[in-house]
Amino acid sequence: SSGINAEYGGTTSAASSSVCFEVLGMDIFVDRKLRPWLLEVNRSPSFGTDSKVDNDIKFDVIRTSFQLLNLKPSEKRKALAAQKQLSQARLLKPRARNERKSQFNV
Numbered sequence: 001s002s003g004i005n006a007e008y009g010g011t012t013s014a015a016s017s018s019v020c021f022e023v024l025g026m027d028i029f030v031d032r033k034l035r036p037w038l039l040e041v042n043r044s045p046s047f048g049t050d051s052k053v054d055n056d057i058k059f060d061v062i063r064t065s066f067q068l069l070n071l072k073p074s075e076k077r078k079a080l081a082a083q084k085q086l087s088q089a090r091l092l093k094p095r096a097r098n099e100r101k102s103q104f105n106v
Contacts, residue, residue: 023065 025045029037047062049055 021065021069023061 022043023045025042027039027042029039031037047058049058
């Protein structure tokens with residue numbers, strides 16, 4: 001397999017592993033000799049844009065993040081259906097008799 005998922009180990013299924021991630025912003029200074037210097041790492045970078053270059057870079061960051069996640073619409077539907085089923089099971093689960101009594105005791 002080739003592409004960004006193969007290179008960086010993207011998941012093949014939302015059900016097979018976590019799809020949590022965090023995008024970090026890095027401020028880098030490039031000196032006269034074209035050496036990069038890391039100034040700071042931002043845990044919650046801004047995705048606002050002031051220019052076309054800014055927009056292009058941030059759009060690519062978001063697009064690439066979703067490519068790495070490798071989510072497909074069918075997986076989203078399956079995950080939502082499973083979440084709904086778990087919620088309904090919790091709501092419809094009968095409680096033990098002593099739980100019902102203690103709920104109304106002050």
